[in-house]
Amino acid sequence: MGMSGAYGQSDEREAIATLERALELGHNFLDTADYYAIGHNEQLIGRAIEGKRDKAFLSVKTGQLVTAAPNGGMAPGPVHTHPDYLRHAVFYSLRRLKTDYIDLYTPARVDPKIPIEETVGALADLVQKGIIRYIGLSEASAESIRKAAAVHPIAALQIEYSLWSRDIEADVLPALRELGIGLVAYAPLSRGFLSGEFQKPEDLTDSRVNMPRFQAENFYKNLELVNQIKSMAAEKGCTPAQLAIAWVLAQGEDVITIPGSKRIKHLEENIASENIPLSKADLQRLEAIMPAGVVSGTRYPERFLSALNR
Structure with a gap:
């Protein structure tokens, strides 16, 4: 998503080089959506994997319509997962990705107008x-x-699942484990906040300025938590981002995570998180710093909350 301008400008040449480097390192889960810059992201990935499709596991989300935002960007619109829509959308994705199959196909949200059984039935046919x-x-x-x-x-x-967003632990994660379903945790760095790079709300100039956790008093309350993560990371000889990703990976073998790396430098930093051991004492300390529910502010603006956990 970040490679198509979601969080500031992106360099296509560097983005493709980053994707190629990921595949070289054996990290093959490439997550995209047909609505990321209205197909641009799929086209980008299609160019990056040309001639090496067998090395990539393509994860594509669909069904989230977008509308023009006041700032000239794009904003989420209605959710649409009618079976007929899915049957057509998948072929446009195949064309943009230059492939004849998609590994994992995912409705981006649960459509309140369509029984989920109908949505899944259409996907089962695919x-x-x-x-x-x-x-x-x-x-x-x-x-x-x-x-x-x-x-x-x-x-x-x-x-979404991270030290910052843990509400799924109550009932969603147990249901996944009961049914043998894997977890793909997005925003493991809480849209960059857990990297420790932001020190004041004015450091953000993109869509994050509209998210309650990054606003006014919430920002500074949450920054106090991040500063504790920074201190612990320094003690362990890693970056705060690596520590945050390591925590997600430590939650189980059924959990993978998709940090939004759009540069080789960040990709390699994030991949190194796999090599950071977290002892029982480390996990207990992180739990003490960021217990579930401690973060100030909701993860999305009020108008988008009804589409979550539906």
Whole structure:
């Protein structure tokens, strides 16, 4: 997403080099969406994997319509996962990605207008035809996950999960483990905040300025927590970002994470998180610093909250 201008400017040449470097290092889970810059991101990935499709695992989200934002960018619009829409959308993604199949295909949100059983039924048909290999869900509640899994096996749930966002631990994560579904944790660095790079709200000039956790008093309360993470990371000889990613990876073998690396430098830094051991004492200390619910502010503006955990 970041490679298509979601968080400031991006360099396409560097983005493609970063994708190629990821594949060289054996990190093959490439997550995109047909609505990231209205297809631009899929085209970018298509160019990066040309001639090496077999090395990439393509994860594509769909069904989130976008509208023009006041600042000239794009803003989330209605969710649309009608079976007919999905059957058409997948072929546009195939064309942009220059491939004849998608590994993991995921409705970006649960559509309140369409029973999830119908959505999954349409995707199951695409699996049968060999157009997609696996079905995913995103930002779904435990109830919706169970309904979906009753129609067809669900491979993974993509949802926000980090030291900063832990609400899924109450009922969603147990449901996933009960059903044998993997977790794809997005925003493991809480949109960069856990990197420790931001010291005041004015450091942000993109869409994050609209997110409550980055605003006014919330920003400074949350910064106090991040400063504790920075101190612990310094003691362990790693960066705060690496410590935050290591914590996500430590939550189980069924958890993978997709930090939004758009430069080789950050990619290699993030990958090195795998080599940071976290002892039981380390995990207890992180729990004491950032217990569930301690963060100030919601993760999205009020108008978007109804689309989460649905």
